[in-house]
Amino acid sequence: MPKISAITLGCKLNYAESSAILDLLSKKGWEISSYEKSEDLIIINTCAVTKQAEQKCRQKIRKIIRDNPGSRIVVTGCYAQLSPEVLRNIAGVNAILGSSDKYELPLYDVIHGNESLHPLISVSEIKKEKKIFPGYSLPASSASDRTRAFLKIQDGCDYGCSYCTIPFARGRSRSLSPEDIVEQASTLVASGYREIVLTGVNIGDYRFRGVRLAALLRMLETVGVDRIRISSIEPDVLDDELIAVVADSEIIAPHFHVPLQSGSDAVLRAMCRRYDTAAYRHRILRAVEAIADCFISADVMVGYPGETGEDFQEMYRFLEGLPIASLHVFSCSIRPGTLLAEQVSSDKTIVVDPDECRLRSSELIKLGNMKKLQFMARYVGLECMVLFEESQKGVHGSQKYSGYTRNYLRVSVTLPQSAGNLAGSILSVRIEGVDDDLNLTGRLLF
Ligand code: SF4
Numbered sequence: 524m525p526k527i528s529a530i531t532l533g534c535k536l537n538y539a540e541s542s543a544i545l546d547l548l549s550k551k552g553w554e555i556s557s558y559e560k561s562e563d564l565i566i567i568n569t570c571a572v573t574k575q576a577e578q579k580c581r582q583k584i585r586k587i588i589r590d591n592p593g594s595r596i597v598v599t600g601c602y603a604q605l606s607p608e609v610l611r612n613i614a615g616v617n618a619i620l621g622s623s624d625k626y627e628l629p630l631y632d633v634i635h636g637n638e639s640l641h642p643l644i645s646v647s648e649i650k651k652e653k654k655i656f657p658g659y660s661l662p663a664s665s666a667s668d669r670t671r672a673f674l675k676i677q678d679g680c681d682y683g684c685s686y687c688t689i690p691f692a693r694g695r696s697r698s699l700s701p702e703d704i705v706e707q708a709s710t711l712v713a714s715g716y717r718e719i720v721l722t723g724v725n726i727g728d729y730r731f732r733g734v735r736l737a738a739l740l741r742m743l744e745t746v747g748v749d750r751i752r753i754s755s756i757e758p759d760v761l762d763d764e765l766i767a768v769v770a771d772s773e774i775i776a777p778h779f780h781v782p783l784q785s786g787s788d789a790v791l792r793a794m795c796r797r798y799d800t801a802a803y804r805h806r807i808l809r810a811v812e813a814i815a816d817c818f819i820s821a822d823v824m825v826g827y828p829g830e831t832g833e834d835f836q837e838m839y840r841f842l843e844g845l846p847i848a849s850l851h852v853f854s855c856s857i858r859p860g861t862l863l864a865e866q867v868s869s870d871k872t873i874v875v876d877p878d879e880c881r882l883r884s885s886e887l888i889k890l891g892n893m894k895k896l897q898f899m900a901r902y903v904g905l906e907c908m909v910l911f912e913e914s915q916k917g918v919h920g921s922q923k924y925s926g927y928t929r930n931y932l933r934v935s936v937t938l939p940q941s942a943g944n945l946a947g948s949i950l951s952v953r954i955e956g957v958d959d960d961l962n963l964t965g966r967l968l969f
Pocket residue numbers: 680681682683684687688689690724725757
């Protein structure tokens with residue numbers, strides 16, 4: 524049986540899709556193997572969200588080709604959709620498949636070694652794509668797998684933020700049917716997963732025959748999984764109905780990742796975001812007031828062209844006053860083909876100095892860590908239910924197990940070797956402290 528593996532870069536959606544493609548090929552007689560350098564075929568699922576992400580993909584592709592002279596290499600994902608010409612120049616790539624084309628992989632000769640001198644390039648026009656392809660984690664094969672599965676429910680985006688290249692890579696917003704999603708979720712539960720993470724590009728924009736995300740969540744509450752997690756939600760669709768569904772649920776995790784991007788209204792307008800700071804604050808306050816233990820994290824971007832020192836201070840003060848527990852800080856990356864790239868090409872003076880970007884970024888990272896420590900410290904002395912994942916070797920023959928609470932706090936406990944395998948178990952932990960990596964530490968309550 525020919526062997527196949529997938530190397531995935533980028534977001535949870537990419538991981539869900541890589542697994543679905545492997546599952547597709549396993550049904551055609553391929554043996555799925557974790558990357559062991561002896562596969563017949565290796566899929567590399569790429570990301571193009573920033574310039575750095577693309578550079579990382581090129582490095583990874585070259586390394587995999589060097590390490591696997593006998594394998595056929597198929598490159599897919601957002602970078603393949605946006606820049607096939609760049610990827611075709613990497614010697615050793617056998618095929619480049621676009622965002623939709625990757626699901627046609629079983630049909631291509633290349634997988635059977637009939638490759639020509641030049642890589643096969645199949646990149647369809649994604650803007651017109653109406654179809655949505657599935658994405659779900661592979662059936663759990665071991666206890667340590669039975670933790671968290673990814674499940675794609677939506678793809679593409681219609682928002683058109685000025686700096687974003689994702690709509691060009693993934694097309695218009697489109698959603699899977701609730702029936703398909705519930706069926707895939709039931710399959711994941713049957714294979715032992717305890718938590719399902721719903722993923723997409725803009726999942727708050729989920730809509731299928733009038734069914735929106737809140738209604739879909741109610742349906743998913745019935746599949747018998749312990750936890751359902753929303754991977755990310757745009758502020759303008761974090762509405763009262765959704766907040767109420769999460770507040771009333773024992774299954775849907777009290778955890779929102781709500782991209783803010785900027786805390787300055789002037790910069791938000793320039794970014795073409797669909798809210799201002801007042802609306803954002805209103806949504807966040809509604810969520811933390813209604814949902815016990817609600818953990819909110821946010822993406823924030825520094826150095827958006829035109830962002831002044833005053834804009835940055837405005838953002839800093841805005842974030843200081845918000846009950847947000849964690850910040851993901853990015854420096855703006857000017858992506859080809861975006862509205863922002865056009866603006867910068869006509870006026871380069873608006874570009875923020877890289878040193879200034881680094882300074883602003885480090886200030887927000889410090890603020891984010893302070894807010895996270897404040898949020899985490901509230902749990903010291905309390906009991907939390909933790910879904911344990913993998914274990915690491917501890918000191919003196921002990922082993923360190925870690926996992927997440929319902930509201931996405933990472934917790935670790937240290938146990939003797941004899942304690943057995945906790946992966947995939949949901950157990951009660953008495954929280955005793957916060958470690959230097961801003962993870963909670965505690966003692967298992969048997
Ligand atoms: S909401 Fe904006 S940033 Fe997010 S994927 Fe859509 S266009 Fe990009």
